[in-house]
Amino acid sequence: xxxxxxxxxxxxxxxxxxxxxxxxxxxxxxxxxxxxxxxxxxxxxxxxxxxxxxxxxxxxxxxxxxxxxxxxxxxxxxxxxxxxxxxxxxxxxxxxxxxxxxxxxxxxxxxxxxxxxxxxxxxxxxxxxxxxxxxxxxxx
Numbered sequence: 351x352x353x354x355x356x357x358x359x360x361x362x363x364x365x366x367x368x369x370x371x372x373x374x375x376x377x378x379x380x381x382x383x384x385x386x387x388x389x390x391x392x393x394x395x396x397x398x399x400x401x402x403x404x405x406x407x408x409x410x411x412x413x414x415x416x417x418x419x420x421x422x423x424x425x426x427x428x429x430x431x432x433x434x435x436x437x438x439x440x441x442x443x444x445x446x447x448x449x450x451x452x453x454x455x456x457x458x459x460x461x462x463x464x465x466x467x468x469x470x471x472x473x474x475x476x477x478x479x480x481x482x483x484x485x486x487x488x489x490x
Contacts, residue, residue: 372394372398373410373414374397374398374402374414375398375406375407375409375410375411375413375414376397376398376399376400376401376402376406376411376414377401377402377403377404377405377406377411378402378403378404379396379397379400379402379403380403382396382397384396389422389425391422391425392422392425392428395425395428395429395432396432398414398415398417399415399429399432399433399436400432401436401440401444408442408443408444409443411444412443412444412446412447412448413447415433415436415444415447415448415451416447416450416451426455426460426461426464427464427467430452430455430464430467430468430471433448433451433452433468433471434448434452434471434474434475436448437449437452437471437472437474437475437477438474438475445475445477445490446488446489446490447489448475448477449472449475449477449478449479449489449490450479450487450488450489452468452471452472452475452477453468453472453477453479453487453489454487455467455468456468456469456472477489477490478490
């Protein structure tokens with residue numbers, strides 16, 4: 351997944367810099383295969399926003415759900431689907447973080463369709479979000 355052909359040579363996707371090192375707190379994904387036809391960011395969303403097998407660092411997993419999606423066409427909608435699934439299937443801190451990130455997409459200045467999809471996901475997952483006195487959002 352981290353290697354791409356460039357003029358017949360395999361190179362890392364961030365050849366020459368280390369700006370692509372990303373911690374994965376969602377657990378191991380030993381059978382995962384990325385789609386070489388899609389940009390790398392889709393694989394990152396798959397790994398970061400899908401519970402793996404074995405031990406999972408719940409705090410790390412939840413916290414990484416705040417990772418912003420880039421402007422790659424279709425990536426934000428794909429990310430919302432992953433967040434919706436987590437909000438529907440997870441519990442505790444991971445669910446709370448998924449709900450909070452979905453809530454952010456409902457108020458962010460983005461496409462109104464994305465805002466509507468995020469609001470629908472919040473409703474479907476029964477997320478309950480409220481603004482705390484310090485201005486931060488807390489979701490359950």
